[in-house]
């Protein structure tokens with residue numbers, strides 16, 4: 001007899017379409033789930049549960065896949081609480097504060113950066129995030145980008161090289177030269193620690209030509225593409241991401257019909273989700289709109305066009321200093337007219353799609369045993385009871401935390 005049985009689950013969200021009740025969440029009632037060797041070994045009715053070495057009684061609560069936060073900037077020093085206060089007092093957000101964090105990050109020791117990454121990773125885990133993507137982007141020198149990724153890689157396999165976050169002040173009038181640095185020595189130094197490459201494609205950061213050059217260089221050395229796109233205004237980022245086969249275009253706050261059509265054109269059929277998926281996911285980051293007091297992205301327009309949507313925190317010290325996926329779910333439901341089921345799916349399976357992962361964000365045999373037990377009978381409570389600590393217990397790789 002081996003394994004760990006999570007028993008007496010009132011509502012099990014599997015994200016396996018067509019397996020449980022109708023809808024994207026594949027809900028099973030009165031279920032149990034067996035964990036062996038860090039993986040889900042069996043899912044079925046509680047009445048049929050196999051014997052196991054250990055047992056967790058969920059007491060009728062809801063159990064969900066652990067959250068997949070596919071967009072976070074955790075490697076930084078200092079905070080920008082004063083900037084936040086100024087913004088709440090009426091100053092607009094321009095993205096310029098990134099340079100403040102760059103200065104603090106460059107001045108920090110490895111130990112300080114590591115402590116911040118670990119503190120925030122632990123904070124996210126307590127709130128149910130079992131997979132997290134972490135970007136560089138506050139170093140912006142060869143050495144500082146490489147060490148940011150090295151430190152991020154200590155806590156996650158989903159690391160993203162974002163040397164093209166902004167043009168650092170010392171290159172202010174020489175953006176071409178900075179792009180050359182990013183594509184050359186910086187990419188070479190970052191490559192051993194990175195899975196993804198990303199660019200902040202925005203009027204105040206990198207234009208389409210620079211963004212295309214950087215992303216293409218990353219692809220040439222085996223990095224996969226994701227893009228910060230269309231956050232502060234209309235622009236070429238989303239269509240560039242689609243053109244380059246990006247796994248995800250992130251923010252998507254200001255979209256034209258052509259942007260939505262481009263995303264929808266990447267749809268393909270699959271057995272895992274009714275209506276298929278889009279190869280390029282739209283990752284929405286409502287924490288950023290909340291924290292910058294900006295209009296939210298139009299999630300309904302994307303969903304109604306058949307675009308796959310993910311939700312993520314964008315956790316960073318400037319524009320969204322939250323690590324809470326439940327908070328983002330609540331915002332998506334209240335402010336972006338996503339249904340609770342759509343929001344929960346986007347925060348779990350959607351995030352997995354945005355990272356091109358099929359072993360997380362889902363609870364089926366063979367998937368990683370990453371799950372959360374809520375202090376609530378249903379996933380609905382994540383939006384219905386905002387701000388309440390509803391994560392009773394987290395299993396990460398099958399290990400209770």
Ligand SMILES: [Zn+2]
Pocket residue numbers: 071073228314
């Ligand atoms: Zn971001």
